Amino acid sequence: MRAVSVEEAVAKIPAGASIMVGGFMGVGTPQRLLDEIVRQQKSRLSLISNDAAVPGKGVGKLFDATLVARLTASHIGLNPKAQQQMLANQIAVDLIPQGTFVERIRAGGCGLGGVLTPTGVGTSVAEGKRQIEVNGTTFLLETALRAQFALVHAFLADYLGNLTYALTARNFNPVMAMAADTVIVTAEHIVPVGVIAPDHVMTPAPLVDYLITNG
Amino acid sequence: MDGQTIIARRVARELHTGDLVNLGIGIPTLVANHVPPELKVFFQSENGLIGTGPMPEQGMAHPLLTDAGGRPISALPGACTFDSAMSFGLIRGGHVDVTVLGGLQVDAHGHLANWMIPGKMVPGMGGAMDLVSGAKRVIVAMQHAAKGKSKIVAKCTLPLTSTRPVSLVVTDMAVIAFPEGKATLLETAPGVSIAEVVAVTGAELAIPETVPEMKI
Numbered sequence: 001m002r003a004v005s006v007e008e009a010v011a012k013i014p015a016g017a018s019i020m021v022g023g024f025m026g027v028g029t030p031q032r033l034l035d036e037i038v039r040q041q042k043s044r045l046s047l048i049s050n051d052a053a054v055p056g057k058g059v060g061k062l063f064d065a066t067l068v069a070r071l072t073a074s075h076i077g078l079n080p081k082a083q084q085q086m087l088a089n090q091i092a093v094d095l096i097p098q099g100t101f102v103e104r105i106r107a108g109g110c111g112l113g114g115v116l117t118p119t120g121v122g123t124s125v126a127e128g129k130r131q132i133e134v135n136g137t138t139f140l141l142e143t144a145l146r147a148q149f150a151l152v153h154a155f156l157a158d159y160l161g162n163l164t165y166a167l168t169a170r171n172f173n174p175v176m177a178m179a180a181d182t183v184i185v186t187a188e189h190i191v192p193v194g195v196i197a198p199d200h201v202m203t204p205a206p207l208v209d210y211l212i213t214n215g
Numbered sequence: 216m217d218g219q220t221i222i223a224r225r226v227a228r229e230l231h232t233g234d235l236v237n238l239g240i241g242i243p244t245l246v247a248n249h250v251p252p253e254l255k256v257f258f259q260s261e262n263g264l265i266g267t268g269p270m271p272e273q274g275m276a277h278p279l280l281t282d283a284g285g286r287p288i289s290a291l292p293g294a295c296t297f298d299s300a301m302s303f304g305l306i307r308g309g310h311v312d313v314t315v316l317g318g319l320q321v322d323a324h325g326h327l328a329n330w331m332i333p334g335k336m337v338p339g340m341g342g343a344m345d346l347v348s349g350a351k352r353v354i355v356a357m358q359h360a361a362k363g364k365s366k367i368v369a370k371c372t373l374p375l376t377s378t379r380p381v382s383l384v385v386t387d388m389a390v391i392a393f394p395e396g397k398a399t400l401l402e403t404a405p406g407v408s409i410a411e412v413v414a415v416t417g418a419e420l421a422i423p424e425t426v427p428e429m430k431i
Binding site: 100 | 277306307336340377
């Protein structure tokens with residue numbers, strides 16, 4: 001893990017990159033990284049995020065700045081700008097069930113080719129997907145999802161990069177921290193090694209590539 | 216009593232002490248207000264919490280503690296938090312005893328459509344498909360009709376949320392279940408006759424010999 005400034009970290013993300021961003025309706029989202037992506041105008045992004053948040057908040061800022069070319073999400077109903085851009089075919093949107101979304105990312109981070117889920121069988125979600133019967137139950141084969149970059153927001157990060165999350169801000173963060181080539185983390189507090197007890201570490205330090213320094 | 220309150224109070228009677236319950240947005244959210252305090256129910260918020268409590272008092276909200284719509288909530292003593300893989304493992308894995316969801320249409324076989332109106336409203340399904348696929352009991356809480364049109368239909372014209380039938384539909388007029396895949400009138404709302412329910416229902420309803428009035 002290297003501690004870097006937010007400017008330096010975002011400079012590593014090329015235009016057109018695939019990024020997965022933690023957070024649920026903007027809660028538990030690395031806001032400073034998103035602000036810097038907007039400032040550096042990283043365009044044509046392929047965004048993997050549970051939702052589109054709302055305009056002016058979290059990943060919603062990426063839609064405000066029209067930096068997204070492709071979106072994989074489970075729900076965008078609370079961001080009218082994302083909806084408009086989708087209906088105007090300015091962004092390609094893949095809407096998938098939330099449990100499938102997180103499980104595809106988990107598979108991507110755990111070395112699996114995909115998962116078998118009953119969710120979506122017999123609905124429009126099943127179109128074009130393989131169905132596999134196991135012990136009399138039909139499942140959809142949902143393939144693993146990874147990205148070049150995971151942008152993660154933690155509550156505590158220690159000097160080594162061990163992370164914990166707080167309350168409902170954990171959501172997709174620890175799962176995404178497993179599923180990208182490069183993991184960039186912002187934290188509410190950076191603390192000495194040992195402050196996070198071994199039993200309380202939720203993301204182990206070796207997964208973290210860059211920790212954004214505070215201040 | 217208004218229709219939404221009738222629905223919320225009737226649904227609350229379906230919950231039992233110890234149940235893990237997930238409430239959808241809209242009318243389902245109101246159910247929590249009608250659960251008697253002696254009933255110890257665990258409410259899950261799918262963004263990663265079991266033990267959701269009411270909206271915190273002014274000035275006491277925490278920015279990292281919200282419901283699935285991003286609104287501040289509180290956590291009750293004994294609450295626990297987890298990541299989204301765990302949250303949907305609980306949902307899909309059959310660990311949620313009851314989910315209460317809103318509906319756009321429910322058909323004669325109990326199929327639910329509640330996530331999109333093609334060309335009009337394409338918000339994404341969020342957690343709805345997982346909840347209907349995986350929760351032990353699925354209760355739909357919705358108005359019986361919208362703009363004069365029955366939301367209980369012979370066959371859903373909107374895209375299905377799941378091919379798994381729901382367990383129960385509670386409306387402002389009736390309680391309907393689907394034994395043997397057939398819509399069956401179980402109860403009527405106070406002051407509503409069986410004939411009135413049948414008249415505004417767009418699907419054929421089986422009518423048992425006795426159809427009691429909802430206890431709310």
